[in-house]
Amino acid sequence: MTVVQIAVLALVAVVIGRLSRGRELALLAVSAYVVFWLQPVQQVVSLGFWMPVATLSLTILAWLLTAPPGMRSWKSNWPAIAVLTGVALLMDANRYFKLDQIFVTSTPRIHFVLLALVGIAAAFFILTRFMKSGRLLLVGLFAIIILIFVFLKSPEIMKTTLGYLTAALGRDPGQPLVSISWLGYSYLAFRILHTIRDRQSGRLPSVTLGEYVNYVIFFPSFTAGPIDRIERFIMELRSPLALDNEGWVDAGTRLFVGLFKKFVIAEMLSVISLSDIMVSQVKTTGWMWVFLYAYAFRIYFDFSGYTDIAIGLGRLIGIRLPENFSAPYLKPNLTQFWNSWHMTLTQWFRSYFFNPVTRLIRSAKRPWPVWLTILVTQVSTMVLIGMWHGITWGFALWGLWHGLGLFIQNRWSDFARSRMPAWTQTRSGQILLNVIGVFLTFNFVTLGWLFFNLSTPEIAWQAMRKLFGLL
Amino acid sequence: MQNVDPLRLGIKAILIFVLANLAFAYFDPPVGKLSLYNLLLPGRLRFPYVRRDEDFLRVHSISVFENFDAMFSSIEVGNIAKIQNNEYRVLFLGDSSMWGFDLAAQDTLVGQINRLNLQTCNGRVLRAYNLGYPLPVGVRDVLLLDKAREYHPNLFVWFVTMDTFIDKNVNADFLTTHPDETIKLVGTYGLKFDISNIQPSSPWNKTIVGRRLELKKMILLQVDGLGWSATGVDYYVWRKGPASQGISLSVAASPNVAGEAAMSDKNKIKLLNSFVFPLLHAAQSEAGKTPLLIVNEPDQMLSGSDARDPGQVYALWAYNIYRNGLAEWLKSGNYDYVDLGGSLTGGDFVSEFHRTAAGEQKLAQKIVPELLHQACK
Numbered sequence: 150m151t152v153v154q155i156a157v158l159a160l161v162a163v164v165i166g167r168l169s170r171g172r173e174l175a176l177l178a179v180s181a182y183v184v185f186w187l188q189p190v191q192q193v194v195s196l197g198f199w200m201p202v203a204t205l206s207l208t209i210l211a212w213l214l215t216a217p218p219g220m221r222s223w224k225s226n227w228p229a230i231a232v233l234t235g236v237a238l239l240m241d242a243n244r245y246f247k248l249d250q251i252f253v254t255s256t257p258r259i260h261f262v263l264l265a266l267v268g269i270a271a272a273f274f275i276l277t278r279f280m281k282s283g284r285l286l287l288v289g290l291f292a293i294i295i296l297i298f299v300f301l302k303s304p305e306i307m308k309t310t311l312g313y314l315t316a317a318l319g320r321d322p323g324q325p326l327v328s329i330s331w332l333g334y335s336y337l338a339f340r341i342l343h344t345i346r347d348r349q350s351g352r353l354p355s356v357t358l359g360e361y362v363n364y365v366i367f368f369p370s371f372t373a374g375p376i377d378r379i380e381r382f383i384m385e386l387r388s389p390l391a392l393d394n395e396g397w398v399d400a401g402t403r404l405f406v407g408l409f410k411k412f413v414i415a416e417m418l419s420v421i422s423l424s425d426i427m428v429s430q431v432k433t434t435g436w437m438w439v440f441l442y443a444y445a446f447r448i449y450f451d452f453s454g455y456t457d458i459a460i461g462l463g464r465l466i467g468i469r470l471p472e473n474f475s476a477p478y479l480k481p482n483l484t485q486f487w488n489s490w491h492m493t494l495t496q497w498f499r500s501y502f503f504n505p506v507t508r509l510i511r512s513a514k515r516p517w518p519v520w521l522t523i524l525v526t527q528v529s530t531m532v533l534i535g536m537w538h539g540i541t542w543g544f545a546l547w548g549l550w551h552g553l554g555l556f557i558q559n560r561w562s563d564f565a566r567s568r569m570p571a572w573t574q575t576r577s578g579q580i581l582l583n584v585i586g587v588f589l590t591f592n593f594v595t596l597g598w599l600f601f602n603l604s605t606p607e608i609a610w611q612a613m614r615k616l617f618g619l620l
Numbered sequence: 621m622q623n624v625d626p627l628r629l630g631i632k633a634i635l636i637f638v639l640a641n642l643a644f645a646y647f648d649p650p651v652g653k654l655s656l657y658n659l660l661l662p663g664r665l666r667f668p669y670v671r672r673d674e675d676f677l678r679v680h681s682i683s684v685f686e687n688f689d690a691m692f693s694s695i696e697v698g699n700i701a702k703i704q705n706n707e708y709r710v711l712f713l714g715d716s717s718m719w720g721f722d723l724a725a726q727d728t729l730v731g732q733i734n735r736l737n738l739q740t741c742n743g744r745v746l747r748a749y750n751l752g753y754p755l756p757v758g759v760r761d762v763l764l765l766d767k768a769r770e771y772h773p774n775l776f777v778w779f780v781t782m783d784t785f786i787d788k789n790v791n792a793d794f795l796t797t798h799p800d801e802t803i804k805l806v807g808t809y810g811l812k813f814d815i816s817n818i819q820p821s822s823p824w825n826k827t828i829v830g831r832r833l834e835l836k837k838m839i840l841l842q843v844d845g846l847g848w849s850a851t852g853v854d855y856y857v858w859r860k861g862p863a864s865q866g867i868s869l870s871v872a873a874s875p876n877v878a879g880e881a882a883m884s885d886k887n888k889i890k891l892l893n894s895f896v897f898p899l900l901h902a903a904q905s906e907a908g909k910t911p912l913l914i915v916n917e918p919d920q921m922l923s924g925s926d927a928r929d930p931g932q933v934y935a936l937w938a939y940n941i942y943r944n945g946l947a948e949w950l951k952s953g954n955y956d957y958v959d960l961g962g963s964l965t966g967g968d969f970v971s972e973f974h975r976t977a978a979g980e981q982k983l984a985q986k987i988v989p990e991l992l993h994q995a996c997k
Contacts, residue, residue, distance in 0.1 A: 397626035419677075420844045426678050427851070436850035 150187065150372070152412060155458055158183070158368065159404060162465035166392050173359050173386065174232050176367075176466065181205060181236040183368040185252050188332045198240065198256045200331050204366065205233055206269050207294075211341040212361040213277050214286050215348040220355050221277070229359035234266060284349070291345050294338050301331055303540035333372045335537060339497055340365045344379055346501055354380050360387075369462035373455045375473040375493040382468065389467025400464035407457025410450040418447035425604050428612045437616050444602055445595040449478065452491070478594070481586030483551070483558045486594060494534065503530045523559055528552030538601070543609065547600040554593055645826035652689025652838060658699035661845035664854060665725035666750040667691050668841060671856070679856045680847035685793035686834035688767045694841060697749040697771045708744040708995050711751050711768050713761045714779030717917060717973040718752025720980070722857045725750075727977040732984035733991070740995035748991075756783035757792045758899045759813055763801055764794070766906045773910050775994050777987075778903060779917040781973065782942045785896045791817070797834075809902035812894040892945040900946075904955065911994055913956045916943060918983060920969040922962035958990050 150158075158179075165175050184201040191197045213221065220226075240252050241262045247254045256262075276286070300306055311326040320326070344361070347353040356364070356379070364382045390396060422444035423437070431437050453474040463470040475489035487495050503526055510522050517525075528549060535548025572578045596616070599609040614620040657663045668681035668691070676682060684690040692698045697711065712718055712730050720728030726735075730750040738746035749771075751764055758780070765776055789795075795802050799818045806813050824830045848854055904912055921936060943961060950957040963986050968979030975983065 394624060394626055398624050398629070401626065401629075417839065417843045420682075420840050421846050424677060427847070430851040430853050432851065436846075439846065440850070 150458075152408065154187070155404075155408065155462075158462060159465060162369070162462045163392075166389070166466045172389070173363060174228055176386075177229060177359050177363050178232050178236055180363060180366045180368040180371065181233055182240070183371060184332065184366055185236070185240045187372060189330045190253065191330065192326055192328065195255065195257050196329065197253045198262075200329075201240075202237055202265070203331070204333070204337060205237065205362070207337070208341065208362050208365045209233070209358065210273060210276075211290060211344060211365070212356075212358050213273055214283060214290055215344050215353055216358075216361070217355050220357060226358040229357065229362060232359075233362065237266065238262065287345050287349060291342065294341060297331075298334065298338050299540060301329070301334055302536070302538075306540075333366075336371065336374055336376060337365060339376050339494075340379070343376070343497065343501065347379070352380075354383055356383055367463070367468070369459040369466070370470055373452070373459070374491075375456060375459065375471050376497055377471055377493070381471075385468045390464070390469060392465065392467060396464060396467075400461045403457045403461030403464065407454045407459075407461060410454030410457060412454075415447050415451035415454060418443045418450065422447045423599075423602065423612065425608050428603065428608055428615065431615070434616060434618045437612065441595055441598065441612075441616065445478070445591075445598055448598065448602075449474070478591050479587055480590055481583045482562075482590055483554045483593065486590055487551070487555070494537070498530050498534055502533060506530075520560065524556050527555045527559070531555065535601075542606050543600050543603065546606055546609070547597055550597045550600060554597075641827040641829055644828045645823055645830075648826060650689055651835070652684070652687040652691075653693055655690070655693035655698065656842045656845055657694045658696070658702075661842075661849050663696035663699050664694050664848060665696060665731065666719055666728065666854070667753050668694060668844075668854065669719060669754055671754070675856050679854055680844050680851055681854045682837050682841045682844050683793065684834060684837045684841055686797040686831070687838060688764075688794075688798070690834075690838045690841060692767065692771065694845070695749070695751075697751065697768070700771055703772060704745065706744045708740050708746045708774045709772055710746060710748045710775045710777060710991055711765075711771070711773045712748060712777045712779065713765055713768075714752040714917065715756035715761075715781070715784065715973070716752070716754035717975060718750065718779045719754050720750070720752070720855070721754065721974040722970055723855065723975075723977060723980065724852070725854055726852075727980060728752075729975075729980045729983055729987070732977075732980045733988065736984065736988065738988065738992065740992060742996065744995065746991060746995060752779070753793070755789050755792045756781060756786075757789045757795065758784040758903075759802060759805060759811065760789075760792055760794045762805060762899065762903045762906055763798060765903060765912075766801075766805075769906075769908065769910065775991070776907050776910055776912045777915060777991070778912060779915045780946075781917050781919060782939055785899055785942075805902065805906075809898050809905070811898050811902065813899075892942065892949065896942065896946060897949055900950070900955070911956060911997070913958065913990065913994055914950060915957075915987065916946060916959040916961045917973065918964040918968070918975065918979075919961050920966065920972050923964055923966045923969065956994065958987070960986055 161179055165172060165179065168175055181201075184204050185198070188197050188201050191200070238259070241256045241259055243252045244254055244256045244258075300310065307328060311329070315321075315326050344353055344364075360383055361379075363386060364377070364379050367377070367382070370377065392400075421440055423440040427440055428437075431440065456473040460470045460472070471493050473492050473494075475492065477486050477490035480486045480489055506529065507522065507526050510517050510525065529552070531552035532545055532548035535544040535546075535551070538544045538547075573582055596613070599612050600606065603609045603612060611620065668683050670676045670679055670681050670683055684694075697709075703709070710733075718729065720731075725731060728750055730748040733746075733748040740746055751768055753760065753764070761778060761780075761784070765778070768776070796818055799821050802818055803815060803820060805811070806815050822830075828835065900914065903914075919939070921939060943959070947957065947959055960983065964975065964979050964982060968975055968982060970976055
């Protein structure tokens, strides 16, 4: 998002926050509009329209499959359907108004859109009316979401698939489709998967379509989190926090701090952040460390700044989004780092992967050794977190780096707990250990960014050797 | 926290913001002079320049052409606090061939001259500084020359070619961002330079908000000094694509100048009078008491191995009119002038005007006697 877009959305958030009636529908309309507004320009122009339609359709489908039958009545949901349909048609109608600032003007013809919307509605109707097993449908939806995720996040798979598609569509093979960008899919997927799993375990609250879609595409957090939990979100959607003096100051401070972090500090650091080209240009080890640290701080200020902006916007509406960062670079060990870096993502993986897998292993007939359980669960969780950012070797190695780091830290803590000398229990000893811990953790995390940031493991390895004077 | 009234806070914030903008516009602080270069970071060897936006991370350069002070402060010539008493400062002006397209900063003409560690006849250390900037724009060069007088020059050397005097680059860096200076220069010397699309600056352009892009770039230029310090890279070898058909710079294509044979003496004089002489006069006047040496820069067309696209540049006959006219006029006006147009061979060029490092080395050998001569006048 640009500063202007954030400013516009802040004003809209204030208006929504002040509404006493129709607040939920207004929020729904704005969030749906933002899905269209922020969608990046696509190689095939009309995809800029169809991808947001896909976002809304997938969300509605997820609601249909997760909501109890009692919540699916036409009476309580028609306003939300009208709003979502209205926004889609309004966006399409921009082909006649040609207001580029509002949305791309090259949208499909209106009768195509109407036909598609009727088709989607009919498909959903048939699916929910005539399919007997909701459980099977949920599993199917789960699988579809993961498959789309793999397609979008894997450059190789996308390239191959689009190559076939180019040929099938009879387009010029010299100009193949090279990419499709689906705004906010990672977060969309995680919110929907969260509701599917909670539905399967019977913990999902009953929500209307409007409430569900508002949760999934809530505009402050749609593109970059935080990943809220639906039960907490719905509580505040139904009973929003009052925008009193404290609320205004809180929201204003978060917005201002977020803008400063993202558009001043992070942008300045971006100029000198370690990149592929810099690895080959920089001549001395000292400068390599400077630029690597620059990247470490840049990614922190960029991401945490965006979170501050999202939390500030949410607060203006009356919804307190969860925190995502808590001074992660000042944590004395890797476990604490991951409890304070992208916290909502870590919590999601803990709830829906780490804990179930740990339980599964522990319930095995032949019990695994503790160390092996920890190794497998930590490494697999972190590799999955890495690949959530993209299915590449670099992200996988980044996950592996952290998984092994967490395992080693866990084993070391166990080993050292009863062997620490007496001076480490004194206040000054604790401070010293803490300082050493912060130093080691920060540098471990920073070195890990090499795999995350640089385009190939080969370049990351080259950078690693330069950092230690081996090249 | 609970005692804070957000309305009062907001009003105060807006008031302070407005006042800060007004104060900034009124006092016009010389923020461009605040620079880490030549203080904590080594000064650059030439102006920061990026050919394409997407290259800026690769070349560690951010051009703040909106602000002369910021540009001069970032290069070595801006280090006036440390000028040695016995330094003879030669400031070179020109286009991309002077700036050193596709060359490391150390390999440009200026770098080659400094490598020679020259001393003048009276024992002063001759030190050359590169004030070249890509695109041949004579008016821009004169603006830079005017500004450069603050940096204690002993000699200006201005490399020109025929393109320098043609007003095709009116939208070039420095001109539209310095409208008042450009309009004044054009008006004072009656230059035939189309400035119809250059609008005088408004008070808004002096506020913080109005100058936000310039201020942002100034800060980024300081940060990028770390990249420059660590790598020494401020250029990117740009692969030349096929010649664009959309940009015709050709004098030959001008309806007024159909060809040498058809061109009357009157038209030849008119061409030179409108394009060339007024600007040379302006440069000489702006240089003031500092000597100005004008150099007709080497041109691949005269080297015998011209590989240029004829649709892109002027024809040889047009160039010859310019070249001969320039020499005659400068001689009659007692200007200091050297014609190095045909001084290099084809292998010394990478393109029409841009030279190889070896070409720069050869050129340095040819210009040095003239520099030493000027220093001992």
